[in-house]
Structure formats: structure tokens, C-alpha cells
Amino acid sequence: MANFYTQEVAKSPRIQKLIDHLFEQKPQIEADRAVLITESYRASEGKPVITRRAEAFEHILKNIPITIRPLELIVGSATVRPRSCQTFPEFSFEWLEQEFDTVETRSADPFYISDETKAKLTEAYKYWKGKTTSELATEYMSENAKLAMEHNIFTTGNYFYNGVGHVTVDYGEVLSIGFEGIIKKAQSALESCHEGDSDYARRSSFLKAVIKSLNAACEYAERYALLALDMAKQETDPNRRMELALIANNCANVPRRGASSFYEACQSFWFVQMLLQTESSGHSISPGRFDQYMYPYYKRDIESGKITREFAQELIDCIWVKLNDLTKVRDAASAEGFAGYGVFQNLIAGGQNEEGIDVTNDLSFMCIGASMHVMLPQPSLSVRIWNGTPHEFLIRAAELTRLGIGLPAYYNDEVIIPALVSRGLTLADARNYNIIGCVEPQVSGKTDGWHDAAFFNMCRPLELVFSNGVDNGVQIGPKTGALPEFDTFDKFYDAYKAQMNYMIELLVNADNSIDYAHAERCPLPFLSSMIEDCIGRGKSVQEGGAVYNFTGPQGFGIANMADSLCAIRTLVYEQRKYTLCEFADALRNNYGEPMSDLISEQLTATIVKELSAKGREVTPQEIAEIYSKVKANETSPDKKAFYQKLREDIDALPKFGNDIAEVDMFARDVAYTYTRPLERYTNPRGGKYHAGLYPVSANVPLGAQTGATPDGRLAGTPVADGVSPAAGRDVKGPTASCNSVSKLDHFIASNGTLFNMKFHPSALKGRSGLEGFAALVRGYFAQKGMHMQFNVVSRETLLEAQKYPEKYRSLVVRVAGYSALFTTLSRSLQDDIINRTEQGGF
Amino acid sequence: MNTAGRIFDIQKFSVHDGPGVRTIVFLKGCVLRCRWCCNPESQNYKIEQMETAGKIKTIGRDVTVKEVMDEVAKDRVYYGLSGGGLTLSGGECLCQPEFAAALLRAAHDFGFNTAIESTACAPIETIRMLLPHLDHYLMDIKHVNPQKHKEFTGKDNKLILDNAKILSREARHLVIRVPVIPTFNDTVEEISDISRFVSEIMPGGEINLLPYHRLGFDKYKGLGRDYTLKNITPPEDSKMELLLETAKKFGLRAKIGG
Structure with missing residues (x-):
């Protein structure tokens, strides 16, 4: 018998209001992060790069404007405006400078940019000429590789212009011991460094950078605590006042300390999630097995009667909304390739634990419920399916599929686990896999997978x-x-095959050049603090600090x-x-x-x-x-x-x-x-x-x-x-x-x-x-x-199929006793079906 | 496995015509000429030409049981996971009883569930050839009034109703299906009459109300034939709900759709 709660939990009225607020305005580009990192870099000229990264992170988090949006229960926003974005000139900037005047009107993912922002960015960019990862990577690449890219054999655009991202950190560790616990680990590693060690210089500056970054993150959360207290004082609605007081309390405790409740765990998770996307522009920062690392906090609070299932669901729904608050501006060509403002935060529910036992739980169902409640593209919700998956879980996932938002994606443990073992993961690690970005499997908290390394056109x-x-x-x-x-x-x-082999080698040349550039110019101490074994090895993820390292071009x-x-x-x-x-x-x-x-x-x-x-x-x-x-x-x-x-x-x-x-x-x-x-x-x-x-x-x-x-x-x-x-x-x-x-x-x-x-x-x-x-x-x-994912077609798709029947020849319309290929029907019948699809008929 | 027959289509992944995931084999030839028929190309036994999406397509081919089963067996993994299998449709599979019986038997040999969608408009001895290897009989009852039945399908319904009585005892599992056709049988009275009949031969039995749809409309043109029901439109959802309640009043396990 299933030992979990499978019923749908009701949607709080708050959620729709949060969503409405999020989508009220066109996304904007904000200048603050770019200005702050430039100030810091100007002041830290000549210091080790890892130190400069930590100082810049600290400078940003101390000074970037913060805001608590109306009715939020989970706080922490990278931008003042909802669904907007900061920019990251350390990776590349020229494309944005060139697109200042078109970025607002382009068809894929337009962003508003004010003249004031343009001016500030232009000023900041003066500093960055010649200093970006993108420029260094270009220097490193062979001429043949550059030629192949010019001729569109493959593109490495993603990491060439942006941070790498594509990682799942050890959220569970932060929830359990807090940043103070990780700081302790870094400190003790620092204490065991000997001045005479050959790598003392690198190791000690890395560890100090970790500590500085984590402290900066804690202090950033504490800024929110103060802001919430302030807002509480001015709040006239007593309910909201209480909520703000609770928010203040949460932000004073986490992420510095381990979470003492499910609510704190949610808040702590969120700070980690958004700050990773403030440190670097890399997308696909994937929450991974949220239903697993959050479960102990949920279970404890539900069993002790501290929270209701409805409130737990409301908090999860709030996180789902927040995941849509983060966006990213890309160059016009990439924006078409990644259309939809997506930052591909892949969150997965269900599956086995390290011992091979199915660990689908209440939260796995509530994750699906949350996607049904918000009906938004983030998180990219995935489900793990294997021979031992409870049938009701698969059926609930199918119910979400039926709603037609393209979620969830389905993953097969029975293939992915052995595939990862064949790449050197331990069986326990492989069983604990989650998905990064679109479809890329790896184990959280130990992997730098470089998953989206290139598009190769076969x-x-x-x-x-x-x-x-x-x-x-x-x-x-x-x-x-x-x-x-x-x-x-x-x-x-x-x-x-000879052409393929030749071009594949050039792809490797390009990717490795970019890889070196990130290690040299943009190591990420904050991210590295949550990836095993960076602290142990005394080096960042970008320099090979992770237990597992891959490059995965598609x-x-x-x-x-x-x-x-x-x-x-x-x-x-x-x-x-x-x-x-x-x-x-x-x-x-x-x-x-x-x-x-x-x-x-x-x-x-x-x-x-x-x-x-x-x-x-x-x-x-x-x-x-x-x-x-x-x-x-x-x-x-x-x-x-x-x-x-x-x-x-x-x-x-x-x-x-x-x-x-x-x-x-x-x-x-x-x-x-x-x-x-x-x-x-x-x-x-x-x-x-x-x-x-x-x-x-x-x-x-x-x-x-x-x-x-x-x-x-x-x-x-x-x-x-x-x-x-x-x-x-x-x-x-x-x-x-x-x-x-x-x-x-x-x-x-x-x-x-x-x-x-x-x-x-x-x-x-x-x-x-x-x-x-x-x-x-x-x-x-x-x-x-x-892997499988499904588009349950909408009215729009059917209209498209009328226009371009050759692309939709396999689309079947089914009713009892009859199926028809949509495109073979006459126009009037197609129209009939389109009208019925809109009504949810059949 | 070498018995031959004539089919005009094989459709995979059907989930509304019998339990689980099913493959439907459409046999060619039918004794009725229902005016609403969504597969008019199934009615004649002879192989014919039909225009579809601007191209001339040959409808009908002769195949052996083995050839059909090779195709049907490709989806065995899905049948196993869902309790699905083979459904014979048409046309009317009773027009080719040896072939149909051989297909059902072969499917059972493979371990697949079997079903037929049928008018039951054939001598009962013919139907009995199929019963040993038939798990689900999805049988159409379109009307209980013989004149109206004749007017809209070309034949009266005596044989069908008589067979229904026998099948309610002899078929392993009988489901009655009623295509709900405006101007033909979509009134509360008519559905009541059908439901009463069904509840008498099979108290508490299953009945599916299948709303009329026009998906076969183009095919009439493609065959150079006239579609005589041009002016009717599919029943509203509210109408279907009303008829569903009507059927339920007779103690039947009724639902809309297959």
C-alpha cells in the first residue's frame, strides 16, 4: 500500500495574485549587477582571480537593491522589477551593446531597457574590453575550430557567451548545516593548509574566497530580514504584518543556519537557488531532487502538526512562482534557440534512493500539484519512472501532461542508472541522479557536467x-x-564518418578552449562551496574541483x-x-x-x-x-x-x-x-x-x-x-x-x-x-x-498544422471507433476540431 | 495462420475501443449502410479507390493472418502493460467469419486480449464461430424501431435484437454501443427504448453512448458518394449528459464514449 498522500491539495488564492504580479510588465534589463561588479573589479586589479570573484560577489550582495514583492512568502529577488534580469559583463557584453536598440522589439524574448540603463552599461563595458571569458576562449581556439563555427557546423554559443551553470548543488547540506556549517568546513580545511605546501597559495586563496562568498550570502539574507521588519512596521493589514514578521525571522536564520522548519527550508533553498544565478549567468541551475531533500523538514512539521498540508503546498507553489521570476537576456540568435525566457531550472520528483528503493513521497505528488496550480514553464518539472514506480504517481504525472503545458518530462531510471555507472559513477551516486537543464542526467552536489556544451548539426x-x-x-x-x-x-x-570525426575534434577544441577560459577568468567560489570535493581539493569547480567532471555536447x-x-x-x-x-x-x-x-x-x-x-x-x-x-x-x-x-x-x-x-x-x-x-x-x-x-x-x-x-x-x-x-x-x-x-x-x-x-x-x-x-x-x-516529453496540442498548434500540414502529418485525432490524421481532413472538419479543442471537447 | 482476408487499415494505440492499449484491424465489407458511417470505404467488400488529401489511395488489401499478426505483435509490450490487445473493426468482421475467427484465435495464442466492434447482423451460427476466442463483444444497437432502423441503415433490426438476447448469455463480455445520431435516435424516448431493451436482456449491463461526429465526411466525397446527413451537427455536451442520465435510469452502467 502506498504510504503517501496522493490527493490534490487546494490552490491558495495568493498564488494567482503572485503570478499576475509577475506578468504585469514586460521584463527589463537592470544595470545594478554590472555596475557593481565593475566597481569591484576596478578596485581589485592585480589580486588573484578567485579573490576578485569573492570580493565582487560580496560587493554586489551588499549593494544591489532588494525588494519584497506584494504577498510573497518566499523572498529574494535578483531584480527590482519582476521577471527581469541582471547582466554579466565578465562573460561577454559586446552582443548586448550591439543589440541595445533592438532587444526591446525583437520577436524572441524581448526585454525593455531604459536609456539610463544603457548609459550605465556602456560606462561599465569600457572596463571589460579584452577581459571576458569569451575573448580569452577565442584566443585559445584553433583557427580550424573557429572556421567550423563560422560555417555553422556546430555552435558553442552557450558557454562561449555566458556562465556555464548546468549544475545541481548539494541543497540538502545547506538545509542541514547552513552556510555556517560549510564555512566551518572551509575553515578547518584552511587550518590544515601548511605554509610550505606547494599549492598553499592557490588552495588558501580559494578557501578564503569560499568563506567570504558564503558570509556575503548570509548577510544578503539578513538585509531581507531587516527589510521585512521595516515593512511589517508600516503594514496596516495584521495578517500581512504577521507574515512579514515571519519572513524576517526566516531570513535572519537561513541560509546561515540549518533550517529548523519546512518554511525555513523553503526560504533557504530559494536563497541558494537565486544567488547561484547572481554569481554567474549560467542557466540550468537545477533544483534536482527537491522532493527528497525537502522531505525530512516536511515530514517533521506535518507529523508534529506545525504546518498543514495546505500551507506546505502554498509554500511550494510560491517557490514555483519565484522560479519564474528569474530570467536571462541572451543574444538574439541564442534567444531564438532557447525561446521562452527559460532558465531551465530542472526539478525532479520520484525515483529510487541510493539503495535502489523507491522513494516517491507526498512531496513528489505536491510538486506535480504545484505545476498544475501555477501552469508556468518553470520549474522544468521532471519525473523519474522505473519498474517500481507507484502507478498512481505515473497517473498523476499523466494528468499534468493532459493539461498541455508540456510538463512533466519522463525519465527512465532503468537506462540512466546503468548509463551513468558506465561513465564512472558509483552505483549509489547513479541511483541518486537528477536531471540538469533539458534532459541531462548527473548526480547532484558532486558533478560539473558541462552538459550543454555545444549543438552539433549532424x-x-x-x-x-x-x-x-x-x-x-x-x-x-x-x-x-x-x-x-x-x-x-x-x-x-x-x-x-571522416567529416564527422574531423568536425567532432574541432568541437572538442572549441569546448576545451572555453573550459580553460572559465577556469582562468571566472572561477565561482560560491557555487564551489556546495559541490563536493572543491573544499577538499582546494580548487573551484571550474578548475576541476568536482568529484565528477564531464563535457556533454549534443x-x-x-x-x-x-x-x-x-x-x-x-x-x-x-x-x-x-x-x-x-x-x-x-x-x-x-x-x-x-x-x-x-x-x-x-x-x-x-x-x-x-x-x-x-x-x-x-x-x-x-x-x-x-x-x-x-x-x-x-x-x-x-x-x-x-x-x-x-x-x-x-x-x-x-x-x-x-x-x-x-x-x-x-x-x-x-x-x-x-x-x-x-x-x-x-x-x-x-x-x-x-x-x-x-x-x-x-x-x-x-x-x-x-x-x-x-x-x-x-x-x-x-x-x-x-x-x-x-x-x-x-x-x-x-x-x-x-x-x-x-x-x-x-x-x-x-x-x-x-x-x-x-x-x-x-x-x-x-x-x-x-x-x-x-x-x-x-x-x-x-x-x-x-526520456519522453509530450505536447498535448493546443488550438494554436492545430492552426499551425493547417498552415504547414507537412510538419504535422503524424498528428492523430482520436475518438471511440475512429482515428484520423488531422492533416488529411478537409478544412471545414479541421476547423470543427479546432473549435472543439478550444472547448476541451471530445 | 495462412487464412487470408481483406482489410483496409491497421491502427495502433487505440485506447477507447476495449481495455488497455489496442491495435484495431479494420476488415472490409459490411451488410449495413448506415448513413452516418465514418468509414464508408469499409462498406464494399471489393477493393476500391478513394481520394484523400488530393491523392488517389487504394482501399483494401488481401492479407494472411500471419501478416496481420506480425504487425499486431509489434505492440505486445504495450498490451502486456495495459491488458490490451487486438480489436477487429470494420466494416463488419462477421462478413469474413473464418478470417476473423482465425485472427482472434491467433491473438489468444499470442496472449493478447481480443475484442470486436460489430453490428451482430449475421446468423447466430456465424457469430458463434468467433465467440471461443473473443473477450469483449462491443455490439452496436442503433435503434429498436425496425422501420427507422431500416430507413437509416438499409436493414431492419430483428436479427440484431435477437442476436443481442443470445449474446447477452453467450458472449464472455457484452458491451452495447449506441451511436447517438441527431434526427435518428437522439431523443430521450429513443434512448429510453434502447436502454429498456438492454436492461431487459442484460440487467445492469454496460452501454456506451457514442456522440455522432463528422470525421468521415470527407471520405464520401473521396469515394464519389453523397453524404445524406450534411445538415446535422454533433450533439451538444448537455444533450449527451441528458441521454446518459436517461440510460442510467434503467440501471445500466452507462458512459459517454468508448
């Missing part, structure tokens, strides 16, 4: 095979041979490459219907279809460059003419018919995602072209590389930079996301796509795989819908899939 190296390593007129890859030389499919496939486009290589193998080498040269011509000409804007720009630039190289001057008018010609891409009727026939033949081939064993096993092999070579490499922190197979939403912008592919995909259109089948090509229903995707090797992609499915709400209706869904998740996991 389609681009195939383009290089067709061009013998040349892209837009530049030799960026190895010369793998002219097309006629590939007289067998194996030779062709080997050329692809590849994407597997489905496109599997379908593409299958098409080549079948049509060129088996049926001999087409030659490679004909394929190359069709790809170059985008199968005779008009070119996308971006690709037209690139091609025009290449043509103009070639003309100029020949000594010809090209007038702007001529450039415009070239561009419009390129874009229209007019071809002769004969050629057009030929391309059309080719695409029809490609379309008729079996595709990944339809439970066809041969195709799926081939896709498995194609994934190895990325996952296996990476395993050979190590990073500067003494850790290994391991692959992830997922994008965030980068498959769209990076697809825009990708030419036509032999699977019939047109230039500039999105590539397949994660391990999912290419959009609209899995037409045999959800079980068939699950069976296909599970045939990939998820264990080797130990930095995470991402499988995205779309459902119409009709599929999840009633208990039978939920049970069917649960069976689908368990069935995929039984076949060793790693």
Missing part, C-alpha cells in the same frame, strides 16, 4: 561529403574525395541523417535509379524549390565573393539581382520534373519512426557516428566527453542554416529534434514511433536523449486515456528508451 558534415569539404567556397572540412570515387555505399558512408538531426543515408543507399547503390551527382545537383538546387532567405543570403555572398576574387566589381543593384535570382531558384521544366520524381521516390522509402526494424537499426548506427568518436576525448578538468542527443529549440534556427538533405528535406527547414523521427514522417501512431526510437542506443548517449511526442487531447481523455498513456511510457521505457 546534417552539415553530409553536405561536406557532397562538396568534398567545401562550404560556400571555403575548404572547411577534409577532402574526402570526389563523388564518382564512392563506388560503394560503404565508401560514401566512410566519407561521412548532436541532433539523427532522423534526417538516417533517412538521408537510407535514401542514398537504396536509390543510388541498391536500385541504381539515381547517381550521387544527380543527388548533389538536386540538393544544391533545393529540389527545384525556392530558397529560404538565409540560404539565399549565404549563396549570394559566395557568388559575390567569387566575382570579386576575379577582380569584378559588383554593384549593390547587381547584388540585389543575384539575390532575387538565387531565391526564386528557377529551373527548367525538365529539371523540375526530375527533382519532383526524385522527391517522390525518396518519400516512398520507409522512414525512421514507423517501427521498421531495418531502418531503425540503421538509425542506431548513424547515431554512433556522433556518440562514439566523442568518447575518445577528455576535458581540462580531467573528465570525459560523452554525447547527448537533443536540441533545445535549436533544431529550428540551425535547420535554417542547413541546405537540402537527401531525405527530401528542403533547405532552411527545421531538422528533426532530438531522437524524435523527422516531423510528420512517423505515421504509424505513437507506439510505432516509440518502438523505433527505443531501438537507438540510449545508454551511450549518457548526456541525455530527447524524445518529443505530440498528442491531441482526445488521446488522453478519461481514465482509459491516462492508462493508455501510462502504458505507452512504460512500454517505451521497457524497451530502454531514456
Whole structure:
């Protein structure tokens, strides 16, 4: 029998008011942090970098404006305005300076920025020229790596421009012994340093920086205590006055001391969570196993009658709202890749403990309840599922899925635990894993996973095979041979592998350069204080202080490459219907279809460059003419018919995602072209590389930079996301796509795989819908899939599907006795379904 | 496993047509011509052409039991986890009784749960060929009035109602399904009549009210046929609730949808 409370706990009216306040205004960029860190850096010139980091952190926390928002129970805001952001010039700043005038009006994640803020930032930026991690990383990178990035083979944008983040600290330790306990540990480590030790200088300055940072954090909380007391004095509503007094009390105690109640534990958690995001701009600071480390405090207070379940739920809901208060401004291109202001704070519920016993508890259910209450994107809620997961927990998760906010994501313990063990984690640590950011597993409090290290576009190296390593007129890859030389499919496939291997090495070069830059310029003493074994080793996370170190760059486009290589193998080498040269011509000409804007720009630039190289001057008018010609891409009727026939033949081939064993096993092999070579490499922190197979939403912008592919995909259109089948090509229903995707090797992609499915709400209706869904998740996991997430489609999606039916060919509408592919229905029927979807009908 | 038959579709991951996750095999050919039928391409036994989304598609193919089971067995993991299995739909599987019986038997051999969606409009001896390997009989009763039944489906309902009585004793598990079609059977009186009949042959039995939908509408055009119910719209939710209460008054375990 379940020993937990599974019923939904009611939502407090406070929560909606907090949410409304949060979303009242457009997010803003605030200047305070940038100004303060610059002041501190100007004053600490010449000191050890770790000391400068701690002093800057202290200076920021002493002086940054603080605020308690109306009705808050959990306090601590990085910005005065709700849902706004500070900036972090120590990592990079030039992009923001360049985008000052467009950041407010851009389509993805716009931010308001006042003239006053612009002026302050401009002044601060004067100091930072030449001093950022980004600039140092550029210095370190090889020319070839830079060239490959310029040509969009991969992008390291995330850590190149920002802090690394992507970590889960040991929240439990802070809750239990407080920062004062950690300070004691650092002090005793400091006392055991001998002046004659070879590493005394580094070790002692690191430990002192830890102590300084932690004290600064405690004092910051105490500023809130004073503010709350002040506000209490002026408060006329007696209820709120009492709340403010309680807040003052909490902030005076935590995080300095261990938490003495569930409420204090919530407050302590929050200070850690937000301060990590004040020290560095790294996102994906993931709360991890919140239901586990909070549970002792909850249990004690519930059992002693100190709090009600309703109040506990209200506090959790408050934290959920606060997690949406933190945002981050990114450069325009990255903002498109990460659209939605998300900072990917992944919080996971359920799963096993270190001994392999299921530890789903009341809080696991309440975490799901909180997401139902707030209906916001943060936290990125995940659930751990394994053979021993209580069925009711999976059903409750399915109920959240049905609400259509894309949460939670489902993770398979049965794959992730052995995958992590294969990477050197102890079994106990692996069982205690949580997820970072999007889908990346690791163990909290001991790992620097560098999880989101790059996006690697697996389609681009195939383009290089067709061009013998040349892209837009530049030799960026190895010369793998002219097309006629590939007289067998194996030779062709080997050329692809050679291009892949070469580019993967350059990716490693780029990532390691950035890694060194962070260690040298931005070590993080506050973060390091909560990651084992930094204090023991006397060095920061960035210098390799963590127990486990990894670099996890993610590849994407597997489905496109599997379908593409299958098409080549079948049509060129088996049926001999087409030659490679004909394929190359069709790809170059985008199968005779008009070119996308971006690709037209690139091609025009290449043509103009070639003309100029020949000594010809090209007038702007001529450039415009070239561009419009390129874009229209007019071809002769004969050629057009030929391309059309080719695409029809490609379309008729079996595709990944339809439970066809041969195709799926081939896709498995194609994934190895990325996952296996990476395993050979190590990073500067003494850790290994391991692959992830997922994008965030980068498959769209990076697809825009990708030419036509032999699977019939047109230039500039999105590539397949994660391990999912290419959009609209899995037409045999959800079980068939699950069976296909599970045939990939998820264990080797130990930095995470991402499988995205779309459902119409009709599929999840009633208990039978939920049970069917649960069976689908368990069935995929039984076949060793790693992760699943679901979009229950909204009215907007269906409207989109009307516009772009080719992308939504797999979307099924289900009613008893009948299922239909949405896109095959007539317009009027589609409209009918859209209207019903809005009403929540079916 | 070598018995052959004619099908026109196989659909995976159905959760509303019998327990658990199911694969539905649609058999071709039907004795009724229900005007609202959402699968008009199922009605003729002969293989035919239909235009779908601008393309001509051939409807119907001849397959062996083995070929069908190879496809059905691909989802065995989901059946095991949910108590699901194979559902035969159509068309009317009773039009191909040997094939249908062989499919059900094969499914049982594989350990899968079995169900059919059927009009039960066939001699009882034919139906009895299927019963040994049938777990759930989802049987349509569309109307108790013979004239109206004939007008809207092409046949009167005597055989169907007689079979229902027998099946209420002989089928392992019988569920009555009523497609609720405006202008045909969507009044309280008509649903009462059906419910009374069901409660008499099967006191406390199960009845599903399936609201009319127009999802098959395009197919008529694609087949070059006329859709005679152009002017009706799906019943409102409130109407369905009312009819649900009506059915419940007869002590039936009633629900909306499958």
C-alpha cells in the first residue's frame, strides 16, 4: 500500500495574485549587477582571480537593491522589477551593446531597457574590453575550430557567451548545516593548509574566497530580514504584518543556519537557488531532487502538526512562482534557440534512493500539484519512472501532461542508472541522479557536467561529403574525395564518418578552449562551496574541483541523417535509379524549390565573393539581382520534373519512426557516428566527453542554416529534434514511433536523449486515456528508451498544422471507433476540431 | 495462420475501443449502410479507390493472418502493460467469419486480449464461430424501431435484437454501443427504448453512448458518394449528459464514449 498522500491539495488564492504580479510588465534589463561588479573589479586589479570573484560577489550582495514583492512568502529577488534580469559583463557584453536598440522589439524574448540603463552599461563595458571569458576562449581556439563555427557546423554559443551553470548543488547540506556549517568546513580545511605546501597559495586563496562568498550570502539574507521588519512596521493589514514578521525571522536564520522548519527550508533553498544565478549567468541551475531533500523538514512539521498540508503546498507553489521570476537576456540568435525566457531550472520528483528503493513521497505528488496550480514553464518539472514506480504517481504525472503545458518530462531510471555507472559513477551516486537543464542526467552536489556544451548539426558534415569539404567556397572540412570515387555505399558512408570525426575534434577544441577560459577568468567560489570535493581539493569547480567532471555536447538531426543515408543507399547503390551527382545537383538546387532567405543570403555572398576574387566589381543593384535570382531558384521544366520524381521516390522509402526494424537499426548506427568518436576525448578538468542527443529549440534556427538533405528535406527547414523521427514522417501512431526510437542506443548517449511526442487531447481523455498513456511510457521505457516529453496540442498548434500540414502529418485525432490524421481532413472538419479543442471537447 | 482476408487499415494505440492499449484491424465489407458511417470505404467488400488529401489511395488489401499478426505483435509490450490487445473493426468482421475467427484465435495464442466492434447482423451460427476466442463483444444497437432502423441503415433490426438476447448469455463480455445520431435516435424516448431493451436482456449491463461526429465526411466525397446527413451537427455536451442520465435510469452502467 502506498504510504503517501496522493490527493490534490487546494490552490491558495495568493498564488494567482503572485503570478499576475509577475506578468504585469514586460521584463527589463537592470544595470545594478554590472555596475557593481565593475566597481569591484576596478578596485581589485592585480589580486588573484578567485579573490576578485569573492570580493565582487560580496560587493554586489551588499549593494544591489532588494525588494519584497506584494504577498510573497518566499523572498529574494535578483531584480527590482519582476521577471527581469541582471547582466554579466565578465562573460561577454559586446552582443548586448550591439543589440541595445533592438532587444526591446525583437520577436524572441524581448526585454525593455531604459536609456539610463544603457548609459550605465556602456560606462561599465569600457572596463571589460579584452577581459571576458569569451575573448580569452577565442584566443585559445584553433583557427580550424573557429572556421567550423563560422560555417555553422556546430555552435558553442552557450558557454562561449555566458556562465556555464548546468549544475545541481548539494541543497540538502545547506538545509542541514547552513552556510555556517560549510564555512566551518572551509575553515578547518584552511587550518590544515601548511605554509610550505606547494599549492598553499592557490588552495588558501580559494578557501578564503569560499568563506567570504558564503558570509556575503548570509548577510544578503539578513538585509531581507531587516527589510521585512521595516515593512511589517508600516503594514496596516495584521495578517500581512504577521507574515512579514515571519519572513524576517526566516531570513535572519537561513541560509546561515540549518533550517529548523519546512518554511525555513523553503526560504533557504530559494536563497541558494537565486544567488547561484547572481554569481554567474549560467542557466540550468537545477533544483534536482527537491522532493527528497525537502522531505525530512516536511515530514517533521506535518507529523508534529506545525504546518498543514495546505500551507506546505502554498509554500511550494510560491517557490514555483519565484522560479519564474528569474530570467536571462541572451543574444538574439541564442534567444531564438532557447525561446521562452527559460532558465531551465530542472526539478525532479520520484525515483529510487541510493539503495535502489523507491522513494516517491507526498512531496513528489505536491510538486506535480504545484505545476498544475501555477501552469508556468518553470520549474522544468521532471519525473523519474522505473519498474517500481507507484502507478498512481505515473497517473498523476499523466494528468499534468493532459493539461498541455508540456510538463512533466519522463525519465527512465532503468537506462540512466546503468548509463551513468558506465561513465564512472558509483552505483549509489547513479541511483541518486537528477536531471540538469533539458534532459541531462548527473548526480547532484558532486558533478560539473558541462552538459550543454555545444549543438552539433549532424546534417552539415553530409553536405561536406557532397562538396568534398567545401562550404560556400571555403575548404572547411577534409577532402574526402570526389563523388564518382564512392563506388560503394560503404565508401560514401566512410566519407561521412571522416567529416564527422574531423568536425567532432574541432568541437572538442572549441569546448576545451572555453573550459580553460572559465577556469582562468571566472572561477565561482560560491557555487564551489556546495559541490563536493572543491573544499577538499582546494580548487573551484571550474578548475576541476568536482568529484565528477564531464563535457556533454549534443548532436541532433539523427532522423534526417538516417533517412538521408537510407535514401542514398537504396536509390543510388541498391536500385541504381539515381547517381550521387544527380543527388548533389538536386540538393544544391533545393529540389527545384525556392530558397529560404538565409540560404539565399549565404549563396549570394559566395557568388559575390567569387566575382570579386576575379577582380569584378559588383554593384549593390547587381547584388540585389543575384539575390532575387538565387531565391526564386528557377529551373527548367525538365529539371523540375526530375527533382519532383526524385522527391517522390525518396518519400516512398520507409522512414525512421514507423517501427521498421531495418531502418531503425540503421538509425542506431548513424547515431554512433556522433556518440562514439566523442568518447575518445577528455576535458581540462580531467573528465570525459560523452554525447547527448537533443536540441533545445535549436533544431529550428540551425535547420535554417542547413541546405537540402537527401531525405527530401528542403533547405532552411527545421531538422528533426532530438531522437524524435523527422516531423510528420512517423505515421504509424505513437507506439510505432516509440518502438523505433527505443531501438537507438540510449545508454551511450549518457548526456541525455530527447524524445518529443505530440498528442491531441482526445488521446488522453478519461481514465482509459491516462492508462493508455501510462502504458505507452512504460512500454517505451521497457524497451530502454531514456526520456519522453509530450505536447498535448493546443488550438494554436492545430492552426499551425493547417498552415504547414507537412510538419504535422503524424498528428492523430482520436475518438471511440475512429482515428484520423488531422492533416488529411478537409478544412471545414479541421476547423470543427479546432473549435472543439478550444472547448476541451471530445 | 495462412487464412487470408481483406482489410483496409491497421491502427495502433487505440485506447477507447476495449481495455488497455489496442491495435484495431479494420476488415472490409459490411451488410449495413448506415448513413452516418465514418468509414464508408469499409462498406464494399471489393477493393476500391478513394481520394484523400488530393491523392488517389487504394482501399483494401488481401492479407494472411500471419501478416496481420506480425504487425499486431509489434505492440505486445504495450498490451502486456495495459491488458490490451487486438480489436477487429470494420466494416463488419462477421462478413469474413473464418478470417476473423482465425485472427482472434491467433491473438489468444499470442496472449493478447481480443475484442470486436460489430453490428451482430449475421446468423447466430456465424457469430458463434468467433465467440471461443473473443473477450469483449462491443455490439452496436442503433435503434429498436425496425422501420427507422431500416430507413437509416438499409436493414431492419430483428436479427440484431435477437442476436443481442443470445449474446447477452453467450458472449464472455457484452458491451452495447449506441451511436447517438441527431434526427435518428437522439431523443430521450429513443434512448429510453434502447436502454429498456438492454436492461431487459442484460440487467445492469454496460452501454456506451457514442456522440455522432463528422470525421468521415470527407471520405464520401473521396469515394464519389453523397453524404445524406450534411445538415446535422454533433450533439451538444448537455444533450449527451441528458441521454446518459436517461440510460442510467434503467440501471445500466452507462458512459459517454468508448
